[in-house]
Amino acid sequence: MANPAGSMPTTVQPGGTVPPSQWMQAPQTPPNCPPGLEYLTQIDQLLVHQQTEVLEAFTGFETNNKYEVKNSMGQRVYFAAEDTNCCTRNICGNERPFEMAIMDNTGREVIHLSSPLRCHSCWFPCCLKKVEVQAPPGNVIGYVRQSWSICKPAYHIQDANDETVLKIQGPCFTCNICGDVEFQVHSADGDIPVGQIRKQWTGIAKEMFTDADNFGITFPLDLDVNVKATLLGAIFLIDFMFFEKDGHKEDASVGMM
DSSP states (O other): OOGGGGOOOOOOOSSOOOOOOGGGOOOOOOOOOOOGGGGGGSSSSEEEEOOOHHHHHHOOOOOOOOEEEHHHHHHTTEEEEOOEEEEEEEHGGGOOOEEEEEEOTTOOOEEEEEEOOOOOSSOOGGOOOOEESSSTTTTTEEEEEEEOOOOSOOOEEEETTTTTTEEEOOEEEEEEOOOEEEEEEEEEESSSSEEEEEEEEEOHHHHHHHOOEEEEEEETTSHHHHHHHHHHHHHHHHHHIISSOSOOOSOBBBBTT
């Protein structure tokens, strides 16, 4: 795949250099940390902004999604780009399988997400959605697995050994009409709240005419970086399942029917 990071919109100063403040400075890599995940050691929240595609907004022709991942100071941490073929995007819509490359400021792919073609309906409990998270690409560090549920969307965050380390539960109604949509992150037993994924309301014009979404996620600062990276993968799965519009209309159904 060609390096999509080169197509990012940036503010270029005279001389062709990008202001260093746009990107988060890479911290020192701790022992046993996958390369590229050292950024996550100093972060307890991330902001994910999907880029607006003009062609998609005016024609409805589905293009590959692109996202900026930022820290709480607005500095870019990663850039994420979907790599799915045209037919798959426009025939399967938000049910499509996807590959996602997540890159650092050098354009190096540090996280790879792979989601096969599956169904998220509660009528098909044996074929629910999942995302495999690799860091670096080729090395599996975790999984996001949709859990069977009728009323509320639910997910298990698992490590490379398929052991559940966190759980996510969403609301019954996932269409953010004039308000944010919250997905709560809990401990593996489901008893202790440890964070939150929030789909943010972006204004009536953007919500109606594009599927460019904004998300925020919080988690403990000392959470394992592999788990943080897997939670980041959960954001993209949630976006595809509930906020990737078909004809600029979100999936506003109640529950997981």
